[in-house]
Amino acid sequence: MRSGVTHSGRGPHRPDPVIRRAAARDARRLTRLVRTSRAYEGPYAPMVAGYRVGPDYIEAHRVFVAADRGDDRVLGFYALILQPPELDLMFVADEAQGLGIGRLLIGHLREEARRAGLTGVRIVAHPPAEGFYRSVGAERTGTVRANPPAVMWDRPELLLPVGR
16 A cells, blocks of 8 residues: 655655646646546545536636645645635545645634634535534534435535634
8 A cells, every 4th residue: 555645756746735726727627636536436426427517617606726836736726615604515535635624624614714704604515424414513403315317326515613
């Protein structure tokens, strides 16, 4: 099992992340990250099989990318919808799991939400991700029931406090 990405043949490379606004040119990479996420294997696979993060989506929403400062490799991204306030998408690349990228993105999301005057952000979570969201301060508020054929399982609904 690989413990990291090799960089110039010098062993594992720990990414140096920077968060930037997503651009239309990122659409393909974000789509690939969603469609290949191991978090959506097995019974969850149909939900992302044909999913597309298009340039139009990136232009219409606040989409931010965590990229490696050295090579602009996409490590993760999130999309914040302001009205009503909701985290629409958040993905961390499989090879970047456990490196703090998710927490970095949540910290950035909180700052963006605060600047927009929000006090909280709704999250309808992928069931296996509930523990992560709770670990960063989100509180469970309910359950969003399955809506076949689009979503075949119930999902936890949470509220991430933003503060002022």
